[in-house]
Amino acid sequence: MKTPSAAIFSTGGLPSPGMLGDYARDSWQRIVLYADVMRKRGNQYQEHLVEDVPNVLDFPAEIVMTGVDLPRPVNYGLVRILAPDLPQPDPSKRPFVVVDPRAGHGPGIGGFKAESEVGVALRAGHPCYFIGFLPNPVPGQTVEDVMHAEVAFLERVIALHPHSEGKPTVIGNCQAGWQILMTAAMRPDLFGPIIVAGAPVSYWAGWHGRNPMRYSGGTLGGSWATALVGDLGNGRFDGANLVQNFEKLNPANTHWSKQYNLYANIDTEAPRYLEFEKYWGGHVFLNAVEMQYIVDNLFIGNRLSTAQLITSDGVRLDLRNISSPIVVFCSNGDNITPPPQALGWITDLYRDDAELQAHGQTIVYSVHDSIGHLGIFVSGKVGRKEHEKFASNIDLINLLPAGLYEAKIADKTADTLNADLASGDYVLSVEPRGIDDVRAIVQPSVENDRKFAAAARVSEINLSLYRSFVQPWVRAVVTPQSARMLELTHPLRVSYERWNDHNPLAKLVAREADKVRAHRAPVAADNPLLAMQQAWSNAITAGLNSWRDLRDTATEQAFDFIYGNPMVQALAGQGAGSIPRPHPGALAGRVDLAADLDDELYQGGLAEAGVRALFYVHRFRPAADERRFNLTLKLLHPLFKQGARMDDLRSVVRRQARLMQHDFDAAIAALPVLLSHAEPDAVRAMAGGLEQVVLMFDVPTPDEKAGLAQMLEVFAGAAQASTGINNAATRKSTAATTAATA
Known part of the structure; x- marks a missing residue:
């Protein structure tokens, strides 16, 4: 990488006084416009907070059913998506139901843009519904309550479409992905094809040296920290903590690139930036008991992918019970849900192809080369390609015989035969694969599982110690007022709260920004000082990336050192010869005679x-x-x-x-x-x-x-x-x- 000085001299010498003046004027204007965009961001945040049902859906909708009125009330609701600018949906086509992920950020991401999961379903002629949520949970609601609410919502959708071609297609993103798989394992009769995008179903899985987030539970000593945060929140878990964990994965983007990109492209970037920040900054809450269940049973316990979860009603949540085809969409560029975590449940449940076929399950997976976690749900390119092809070919996917397949999407060209028989600009093909193909992606390791199993046992011990000796004292001193103060002073909220029209300087900046826009004079693209600016930005990004790599390596090495220690493993019941991930066994009544x-x-x-x-x-x-x-x-x-x-x-x-x-x-x-x-x-x-x-x-x-x-x-x-x-x-x-x- 060139140094800033080298960048200047490579353009042919030092900049002239005129170039310095142009760059100084442009920089001042960018600073003012940047400050004004951040002011609008703060205003947008405040306006979003006071909405009755805050969301970022890009489509009008009407309420069909609210979870608050259910016997086991939850803060979820079912809405019908309206599309006045599109043709009326075909009543004979199976409805689509998009389930919003509740992972700390605001609701509405599945319909964030016109070219989204909602949009492609509507354009394919399907009736479309959306399951979203309110920022605050109903006191006492649990993960199981949400599952029962999803059952009630799907029953209503099925009742509204008695003449459709089949049961609803259900799409779940991220957290909603594993949530709907759990619901489908409990009530498989309600589901048509299921699409899960970026869903971490097998959380222990990952590639060595690349997926540090899975080590967090072990390096913190387990889920006692989750319990502490829930207690300090007076029974509620602040979703801003989850968003903060996501942002820590990429400090260069969080602390520099995202803001620099806005500054460097201030004339064009503001609308996209504000649109995203409305979603990313709409932090929501979970009940502490919900978050504890998720961390103990999925993130640290990893019990879903080996059928170890049993509901309070006595139902074992075995994903092999799902009779509908399951489409798994993931990406090599996703650092939150890498492909091993999205696909690892397949190798956990099935030892070979014959076992999968005997259970009658159809699984289709697609691995994108580079898109990031959020891009899986909101990228317009992904919406126009992968999601469009999944929606328009859902009947093809639904007809596939039992087995494992990989979805391939190719561009239409002038040489494409019978191109009119394929919708859009791409052609989908589905190619058979075997368990060994998925195993090559997941790279399961008994040694790795033994470390995580030891960490899970240590977590159980530490959580028990916390509940016995610390939790009573914490709960005794926490009040609703102290919990509210913690919420308001959370670093992520402060960044939105501190700069808006309530600030005395905001109106001054707004007036100055209007003047700048009226006399905007961008610097010439060949100004050498721009090269220097970009070089400095690259240097900062490289430095933060180096820090991230160092931190991630140290985290992984610490985890391996602690939980790979034979003494720790023996004390945790994971000595040599133990089986940390037992196969769940055969499903009675599912294998054909x-x-x-x-x-x-x-x-x-x-x-x-x-x-x-x-x-x-x-x-x-x-x-x-x-x-x-x-x-x-x-x-x-x-x-x-x-x-x-x-x-x-x-x-x-x-x-x-x-x-x-x-x-x-x-x-x-x-x-x-x-x-x-x-x-x-x-x-x-x-x-x-x-x-x-x-x-x-x-x-x-x-x-x-x-x-x-x-x-x-x-x-x-x-x-x-x-x-x-x-x-x-x-x-x-x-x-x-x-x-x-x-």
């Missing part, structure tokens, strides 16, 4: 035969392309029984795939039996549709040509045999009629 599958090989009709034939032809081309899927659906869906819904079609596809996995040869040999129940014309129409699907795209492989020829021969033979049977029956009926007349 071979005898049942044998009986079903000869059950079904034309629809089942068509699906088996398609699987047979494409057995060497496992990737599911949205164009081929849309054409297949267009050609074959009318041939299914009248009134069949997408969920009915899903049952047929998944069952036939399971039968072919069970006994491939017998499933194909049974085709004539299945076709014998169909009308000859319907059999011929199904064969024609099959041929069109195979031949319409790129040239079939020799194996596909041979498979298609075999299937066409089977269908032709079945149609001919059925015609002969029908002709014989017709002749017999005619003869009987003639005899009766005579």
Whole structure:
């Protein structure tokens, strides 16, 4: 990196007096405009606080149901998203329900922009609902209460759409991701496809040297600190503490880059900056009991991904109970929920592919190359690409047989065949993967798990000591007034509170900013002092990044030193030979019995035969392309029984795939039996549709040509045999009629 002096001389020498004057004037104007934007930020914060239902939704909405009125009241609510500028949603399409993450910051992020999860669902023609929350929890509400509220909300959405193609598609971001997975494990019958974005389901997982946040619980000695903060808050946990933890991950951005970017681009950056700060600064609260449950059971205990959580009603929250497809969206650039934490639950629950398929679960994952944590939810580019493709192809995802898949999204080009069969500017394909592929991403380690298991046990001990000897004294001295004082003096709140129109100097700055905007004179882009300014900024950023790396390395080494110590592990019950992450075992009643599958090989009709034939032809081309899927659906869906819904079609596809996995040869040999129940014309129409699907795209492989020829021969033979049977029956009926007349 060039030094500031080198940056100046590299432009051809020292700046002239005119350049110095231009830069000085521009700097002064930027300072004034920057101060004015920060004044508006403070005003925006104050206005946001006094709103009845503060949120940053970019769409109008109407209240459908409020959680305050439930038997177990919560501060959540269900709203219907209105889109007056878009076509009316198709009532036959499954509704989308976006669940907002409650992780310390303000509500509304799932509909933060027009190009958001809400926006893409509306543009795809789906009715859309939003589950949001108020800043303050209902006294006494728990995580389980929120789960029961989500159940009630989904039941209402299902009741409002009795004629939709299937159960609602539910999207959960970050904290809401693991929350809806817990709810779906409790009530799987309420869910259609589930999309979880940036959700840390397996919190112990991570890459060595890259994911320091997971060590926080261990280095602090466990969740006693969470209990202390909740007690100091008089039973409430301030979400500003969670936001502060996020900001500590990237001190360069928090303390310099974010503000410098506003200053350096003051003429264009202000609207985007204020829009984001309205969300990021809208800190909310959780009940202390809610936060304690989350830290003990998920962050430190990591119990969800191995089915160790049991509700107060006695329901075990086993993610393998979820029968709907699950889409996991994560990113290599996410330092809050890295891919191992988003995908680690898969390797925790399933030892191999056969076990996953036996449980009938469908999982699709997509790993972005670089987008950050918040970008997963709010980036316009992600909204236009990943979220748009997930929404517009939700029926494709819903029809996938049990198994593990990776979603790939490619640009449309002039060479893209049948581009009109794919929506938008991209083409989605879904490619089969195995547990070993996910294991290569997660990189699970028994040694690593043993350290975290030791930290979890130490946390339990320290929390017990705190509750026995310290908590009574803390609660005795805390008052509502002292808790309120802590809230007001929180460093993050002070940064918003200290500069707004209540400050005596604010009006002076506002007037000066108006003058500056009227006579704005930006410095020329080739002014060498700008290069010096940028060099200084780069140096500050590099210095803060170096400090971050040093801190993170020290944190990891401290964690490894303490909890990797054999003595500490032995005292925590994690000695050599122990199993820190026990496999949860088989789910009773979920694994298909071979005898049942044998009986079903000869059950079904034309629809089942068509699906088996398609699987047979494409057995060497496992990737599911949205164009081929849309054409297949267009050609074959009318041939299914009248009134069949997408969920009915899903049952047929998944069952036939399971039968072919069970006994491939017998499933194909049974085709004539299945076709014998169909009308000859319907059999011929199904064969024609099959041929069109195979031949319409790129040239079939020799194996596909041979498979298609075999299937066409089977269908032709079945149609001919059925015609002969029908002709014989017709002749017999005619003869009987003639005899009766005579």
